[in-house]
Amino acid sequence: MVNTLILSAEGGPSPVLPHTSEIILGLVAFLILLFIISKFVAPRFEALYAERTAKIEGGIEKAEQAQAQAQKLLEQYKEQLAEARAEAARIRDDARAEGLQIIEELREQAQAESARIVAQGQHQLDAQRAQIVAELRADLGRTAVELASKVVGESLEDETRRRGTVDRFLNELDAVAAPASK
């Protein structure tokens, strides 16, 4: 304490003149710290940095791969979709064409059927007509002959008889005509 006071009175040693002991101690302390940091601390950090870089690069690469794969899948799906669309369109077209064809066929069939039915009817009609004509012709001849024989066979005795003959004829004719019209 006394020393300090004396020093304070004198103004103390010059602050810009270094103490040798302090230089040596400072240097030794610094070198020890430098040794510790360069031997242990820095390599650990550098290893960490390298590891981190590797990890990030690996991550980027992985992401790129995933992206490429996704892109490929997308292309594939698009292709499939386009194929499916084309297929659907083709099927639709086919179906439409087929439908048209079916309709056409059906119409043809119907036409043919109707033509056939008409032809059959015509044919039947013709046949019936021919039959009727033939029947009529035969009946007419016979009736005419019958009538003539009756006219000739019966003498015209009186008015009443004549009338009766004619009436009978007409009745007979009616009787014949009725089955013919069936």
Place this chain on the structure above:
Amino acid sequence: MTNLVLAAEGEFVAPGVKDFFLPPIFGEVTKPMVLVVLSVLIIAAFFLAATRKLSTVPGKFQFIAESIYDFGRNTIAREQIGSKDFKPFVPLLLTIFCFILVNNIFGIVPIIQFPTMSHIGFALAISLFVVYPVYHFVGFKKHGFVGYLKHQTLPPGTPWFVMPLMIPIEFAQKFVMNPLTLAIRVFAAMFAGHLLLLVFTLGGEFLLMQENFLLKLVSPVAFLFAIALTFLEALIMVLQAYIFTLLSANYIGMALAEEH
């Protein structure tokens, strides 16, 4: 500090150089010596603990240590030396930065309250005996003896008639001034800053001890100033550590540079 006030006995004795040379704690060991050793222990323990289990996704503690390392590595070393050659100098620059930073910060840590670097010897130890030999050594190694001298003293494109002027100036700057200014810069900043804090703290104390009540009232102003200056000092302490490291890296980078 107290004994100084006692010594003053009613008359204010401004703090001065004497306050930087306190009596040894025991034997020849003084306070700054203890602090230097303490700083080494603190930094080494901090980094060893922080790097014991490093993971790619850092925790809080690791993040702090990593930020400091990153600062020394990328912000200072790579910027100044160039991404080609900076790797071997990272531990050196990191050590310089942390060593000076912690020793400066001691100036505002309660109880410790003494910036080690206000003793020029410690600053000189680093600048003159570490940075100076390192940057000249790598320079000579890279460019050869004559080549390096030419490289350092003759910026390319110098006209011949300024050479007689240029060469001595450049030589003096590169080989004499640089290490000295490097040490003096941090020493002077720490010395002046500590002195400033002492003035305001001791002044406030002195005013508080006065009989006069009005003078007692003034003392809080002095203490307020002391607190404000403490924050300023904190900034300067970090800044000085940064500048010291930056310039060291800059000298190394210049010595290694292909061209100026």
